[in-house]
Amino acid sequence: MAYKENYPSRLLEDAVDAISTLPGVGRRSALRLALHLLKQPQENVHHFTSSIDRLRDEVMYCRECMMISDAELCSICSDRSRDRKTICVVESVRDVMSIENTGQFHGVYHVLGGIISPINGIGPSDLSISRLVDRIRESEDAASMEIILALSGDVEGETTSFYIYRQISGFGVKVSSLARGLGFGDDLEYADELTLGRSIVNRQVFRP
């Protein structure tokens, strides 16, 4: 056979190569997915790929909180009933969705877009921390604001919390962090809603 791993077709091998770049998808699973797609009606496959292309090409980020959005201002930031004095700082879009699912939080968010991680080459300037500082600086009454640091309980999360705390503590804002109902090292994404909801309600003053 002319191809490594006995691929009968260059097109199939290219698709398997591409699909196996997804996290958690090995080459065997990628082959299974490629052959599944090959069996689907052509218009279904085109819908599948175009919905991914459109997400990547057309998605917007809220100019206030950096959340994924279909408009310049996301649906949370444009909601007049939300408490704009309470900003919950999270690592990612998924964290916002998880916290929204608890129904326990009525403030607004700030999506960092990652976490400080020297090992992965991610520093403070790669995140939207300066934008958070601007949000606080631009507010009329910083002393009445509360910033909730809702980051993971691992070393990188703690490092990021501490870095942000140093950047914003001078403005006189109240800084809190999630109650440690979450086990250390637990990922926000995998926490059950009750635990996560309690963590928001019982948030504590940040003591570095």
Added chain:
Amino acid sequence: MAYKENYPSRLLEDAVDAISTLPGVGRRSALRLALHLLKQPQENVHHFTSSIDRLRDEVMYCRECMMISDAELCSICSDRSRDRKTICVVESVRDVMSIENTGQFHGVYHVLGGIISPINGIGPSDLSISRLVDRIRESEDAASMEIILALSGDVEGETTSFYIYRQISGFGVKVSSLARGLGFGDDLEYADELTLGRSIVNRQVFRP
């Protein structure tokens, strides 16, 4: 929030809907994959989707064996060193790749494209069985041919094998099926009775 499951963006929800149609991918995994793709460089995402589109739009099937191919004749059928008198009948493209990986088979294949399954509404006419019959009929010396029925050992596989056997036995071809027995390294204690029984009935001369 305006969207079910609190999706912050219609584009994101559409992509998650599409990705979660893949077998074995739930909505939570689909969200994780969508957000992963969102973080990748735009050209990588376009390469990902276009390789899938090209597979679906441009792939060909070998006119002899119905294997996925980049040409009218697949690389196995066009290989002069393969024994064209021995045809191994398999359910899918993956089975061809599995058998090729063993390096033990030097004949050619016939890919059915599925298996007879009344419960899934798949009948003989949905498979390439008549094309297999044609291949045997068109051969100059059917009596010297061997057809290996390499289908699964479950009810659907047995049904399909039996149906094909009835279609081709009149041509005087030799029909065989895969040896069933204990796998290499299998423990006798954990083998099911049917497999163990077959292993005893079909015992082979010991060649140390």
